[in-house]
Amino acid sequence: MLVRIEPQDVEIGMFVHAFEGSWFDHPFWRRYFRIETQEQLDRIRNSAIDGLLIDDQLGIGPRAALQATEPERSPDPRRKRVARGRFWGEAMAPRTRTRFASAQKDGDVPRSRRSYAIECRRAKQLVDRTRGAVTDMFEAARLGRAVEVKHMVRLASLIGASIERDAKALINLVRLKEKDEYTYLHSVAVCALMINFARHLELDPQEVEDMGVAGLLHDVGKVAVSDDILNKPGGLSKGEMRSVREHPGAGHRLLENSPGTPALALELCLRHHEKIDGSGYPGGLKGEELSLAARMGAICDVYDAVTSNRPYKAAWTPCEALTEMRKWEGHFDPALLDRFADSLGIYASGTLVRLSTGELGIVIGSAGEAGEDVVVRAFFDCNTLAEIDPVDRAIAPSAEYPRIIGRDSPTFWRFADWDVLRHRVLAANILPDAESDSH
Numbered sequence: 001m002l003v004r005i006e007p008q009d010v011e012i013g014m015f016v017h018a019f020e021g022s023w024f025d026h027p028f029w030r031r032y033f034r035i036e037t038q039e040q041l042d043r044i045r046n047s048a049i050d051g052l053l054i055d056d057q058l059g060i061g062p063r064a065a066l067q068a069t070e071p072e073r074s075p076d077p078r079r080k081r082v083a084r085g086r087f088w089g090e091a092m093a094p095r096t097r098t099r100f101a102s103a104q105k106d107g108d109v110p111r112s113r114r115s116y117a118i119e120c121r122r123a124k125q126l127v128d129r130t131r132g133a134v135t136d137m138f139e140a141a142r143l144g145r146a147v148e149v150k151h152m153v154r155l156a157s158l159i160g161a162s163i164e165r166d167a168k169a170l171i172n173l174v175r176l177k178e179k180d181e182y183t184y185l186h187s188v189a190v191c192a193l194m195i196n197f198a199r200h201l202e203l204d205p206q207e208v209e210d211m212g213v214a215g216l217l218h219d220v221g222k223v224a225v226s227d228d229i230l231n232k233p234g235g236l237s238k239g240e241m242r243s244v245r246e247h248p249g250a251g252h253r254l255l256e257n258s259p260g261t262p263a264l265a266l267e268l269c270l271r272h273h274e275k276i277d278g279s280g281y282p283g284g285l286k287g288e289e290l291s292l293a294a295r296m297g298a299i300c301d302v303y304d305a306v307t308s309n310r311p312y313k314a315a316w317t318p319c320e321a322l323t324e325m326r327k328w329e330g331h332f333d334p335a336l337l338d339r340f341a342d343s344l345g346i347y348a349s350g351t352l353v354r355l356s357t358g359e360l361g362i363v364i365g366s367a368g369e370a371g372e373d374v375v376v377r378a379f380f381d382c383n384t385l386a387e388i389d390p391v392d393r394a395i396a397p398s399a400e401y402p403r404i405i406g407r408d409s410p411t412f413w414r415f416a417d418w419d420v421l422r423h424r425v426l427a428a429n430i431l432p433d434a435e436s437d438s439h
């Protein structure tokens, strides 16, 4: 049920459905999300909005918040966190459990999954619509004609709207591309990833849109490289490599002559193959010399490439991709790579995460046919501050329960020797996860 509340009455755990008042006063670009951090809470309470609608089926309601926010006397941040863990574990989780159990009994589908399915259908229609426009854009570039940038702006805007409704729908759809549609779907995928990433970083709405346009246009210079080279299995000769390395410059020259190209798109086109240690191309820029757009683009471009089936390599799952990309020292901005993972709600193997069950766990890999489920080994109860017998929980995409709340810090929980504890948990004999199996 939707409930209207005042900004000062919001609490962590509430699910925001809509903000009231002028759009310009909104503290967040997105509309639908669960309030999970103190920073989000402060931004809403300090904003100029008149009120907001919360959905008490997807988060806590005003009364539950009242009970859960009894005055805390201890200044110890660890105790505060425990109280919040209790709140997730005892107030919200049983309610969602009950809701899911009854939904399954009735043969019904939980609302979040139904809206995800609806957005998947809309995303499919949108991708079909983009096919012609992006293919035409590449064809015009092949003939040396200027790019019709206004068409790309329109597409980026539609893709942004889909991301706002449900980011996972479009992003999951374009990741599963056939080999012969890689060129245009890679552009759409990088556009969607850039928009989602930029929104997660809470960039200005105009920057978010420009990042999307930049994603659509970033590889336009590939029209200067032969398909034989682009699709060649195995290694490239020096001459072929030289040809590939010319595509950022070729694309940049083309976009410079295309009226209306956003500056961010020019920047991303030229710099998306630069690396943080200076070993990339074409400029060999490093560290702070690289703009935010260049660092974001490098991550989105590689992530989509390695999670797609290519003529020379099978796709990695999102979890595998993040795990491998974190090992490529000097390639990406490591802090930004973590933010990217957060933007998608995926985590590299070995990451400590908090679950909606009120537990801490370690991500141990992917599972499931679609390769989208993530397996988390829960080992610590945040309510009792005690270790539990390790249990593997399969976290399905877009499931309401159990779900990953976010990454957590071993330092915060004062684990004496995190490396030793992690090793012990990962080496443990595992009990069957009866709880997750029931969902």
Ligand SMILES: [Fe+2]
Residues within 6 Å of the ligand: 218, 219, 247, 272, 273
């Ligand atoms: Fe490229």
